[in-house]
Amino acid sequence: MIVAEKIDEIRKFCSDAKRERKTIGFVPTMGYLHKGHTSLMEIARPKCDILVVSIFVNPTQFGPNEDFERYPRNKERDLKICEEVGVDAVFMPNVKEMYPDGYSTYVNVEGDLTRYLCGASRPGHFRGVSTIVTKLFNIITPDFAVFGEKDAQQLAVVRQLVRDLNFPIEIVSAPIVRDTDGLAMSSRNEYLTPREREIAPAIYKSLLIAKELVEEGERNSDVIISAIRDYLEEAGEFKIDYVQVVNPQTMEPIHQISNKALIAVAAFLGKTRLIDNIMVET
Ligand code: AMP
DSSP, X not given: OEEEOSHHHHHHHHHHHHHTTOOEEEEEEOSSOOHHHHHHHXXXXXXXXXXXXXXXXXXXXXXXXXXXXXXXXXXXXXXXXXHHHTOSEEEOOOHHHHSOTTOOOOOOXXXXXXXXTHHHHSTTHHHHHHHHHHHHHHHHOOSEEEEEGGGHHHHHHHHHHHHHTTOOOEEEEEOOOBOTTSOBOOGGGGGOOHXXXXXXXXXXXXXXXXXXXXXTTOOBHHHHHHHHHHHHHHXXXXXXXXXXEEOTTTOOBXXXXXXXXXXXXXXXXXXXXXXEEEXXXX
């Protein structure tokens, strides 16, 4: 496994692979790797000759009062995990390498896709995501890239970006990986105090209750949203950012469920913002 900190180095590695007609699979991450990340790598591994993982805590996708500085990092552990999964190359640039002085180009997916959910609560977040994903796609030139359904809106934004900017890259989605108690794996779970960690699975439980309501015939989003809010308020200590029922493709809120819907939750436990979602079908 090679570890490249410079764009030139990973570019050469990828262009050499291409010249040898090898296919490149790509998994972008912000590091502090967990089983959610390794599941993406395991999905990618058998589909490509060369598997590239990037580890970069991207400052442009964090708001001014968010956790960029304290975001957990552990280079040695991450590299060991990549090695074990059979990654061929890790690209881990520093901030200056990706955003040198004078950097001034940003990619913005406009419209409804970025208007609701995290697009509403984290202004500029998807602009940062779209910019870094575009840069990484240009550098790595993968045949396909794998993204997790945990960040469902991000996945939809990346699909749109690839369509709109004509990237010849297949976007593969990967199901949410959860801890045994249902909490969606996240690098940010590291922030949780033992007490917060204990109550955190209530988010997934509230989503399961919502899914059950839909299965029992409930179609009104307001009723479903209230049930989730009530459950989380009962569980205590959650500060709800949003609970929404949206169209899984367009991310627009839907009021009456027909066909498929995505139920998405973002809530703070102390200073930690957790997100989760579930798909429902009528
Ligand atoms: P991050 O390092 O949080 O930016 O995540 C990198 C990639 O891993 C994204 O495509 C995420 O959607 C995905 N991911 C993070 N957590 C999970 C999880 N629990 N299950 C599946 N994919 C995940």
